[in-house]
Amino acid sequence: MPKPIRISAKNLGAVAMPGFCPRCFWIQMHAEGLPYQIFPGIFSSIDAYGKRLVHGWFDRHQSAPPWLAGLGDIKGYRSPPHHTKFSIVDRETGIVLRGTPDGILVMRNDSHVIIDYKTAKFTAHQDELFPMYEAQLNAYAVIGEQCGFSPVSALALVYTEPVTDDAAAAKDGNLTDGGFMMEFSTHILPVDLMPKTISKLLAKVREIYDRKRPPKSREGCKDCFLLKNLAEVAGG
Numbered sequence: 264m265p266k267p268i269r270i271s272a273k274n275l276g277a278v279a280m281p282g283f284c285p286r287c288f289w290i291q292m293h294a295e296g297l298p299y300q301i302f303p304g305i306f307s308s309i310d311a312y313g314k315r316l317v318h319g320w321f322d323r324h325q326s327a328p329p330w331l332a333g334l335g336d337i338k339g340y341r342s343p344p345h346h347t348k349f350s351i352v353d354r355e356t357g358i359v360l361r362g363t364p365d366g367i368l369v370m371r372n373d374s375h376v377i378i379d380y381k382t383a384k385f386t387a388h389q390d391e392l393f394p395m396y397e398a399q400l401n402a403y404a405v406i407g408e409q410c411g412f413s414p415v416s417a418l419a420l421v422y423t424e425p426v427t428d429d430a431a432a433a434k435d436g437n438l439t440d441g442g443f444m445m446e447f448s449t450h451i452l453p454v455d456l457m458p459k460t461i462s463k464l465l466a467k468v469r470e471i472y473d474r475k476r477p478p479k480s481r482e483g484c485k486d487c488f489l490l491k492n493l494a495e496v497a498g499g
């Protein structure tokens with residue numbers, strides 16, 4: 264019986280990155296937390312705000328915000344479940360795959376479109392993290408199909424990009440008595456639905472995880488060299 268593993272859709276996405284390092288992944292999966300894990304909370308706040316804006320608009324107007332029109336005929340939304348409810352066990356590998364998508368839209372034909380918000384500059388397919396996002400959304404599609412959101416008909420990234428040019432800064436309306444406002448422009452990037460890619464990624468996770476020792480360092484990785492130096496200096 265293989266040892267149970269739990270992995271989030273986001274961490275599974277990391278396995279699809281071109282520069283993926285099996286050693287880093289092995290350490291991360293086996294260690295109980297890693298040092299220096301600081302992520303600026305402001306991005307999560309902006310993504311959460313976007314979610315609240317969209318749901319609020321649906322509730323007040325019974326229609327999608329105009330900037331989501333590119334996704335098709337949307338009739339509503341469903342609140343994304345907590346990751347404990349949006350979770351499956353892969354039969355082949357015994358891996359628990361879970362996560363919480365940012366948004367689940369319901370189309371006129373009752374299919375579902377899963378979206379994820381990204382606060383970043385929009386550069387179609389130039390985003391170096393795209394392979395990770397693509398796998399993450401496809402993992403949500405696989406989970407959604409088995410957790411009451413079938414059929415999943417499409418996936419998309421919704422980029423929210425701050426508008427910070429001179430014209431925006433010159434608008435009097437952007438200054439308030441208590442501070443200032445910042446506009447965000449949105450861009451939709453459709454992501455191909457490729458649920459079959461997920462089983463390959465899960466098989467890779469199982470294979471790396473089950474190794475008795477961590478895989479070798481990635482060729483030429485400066486960080487591993489610095490880490491080794493650090494350990495020597497500290498007498499490790």
Ligand code: SF4
Nearest residue numbers: 284287481484486487
């Ligand atoms: S080679 Fe680089 S990426 Fe891999 S474990 Fe070492 S520091 Fe991490």
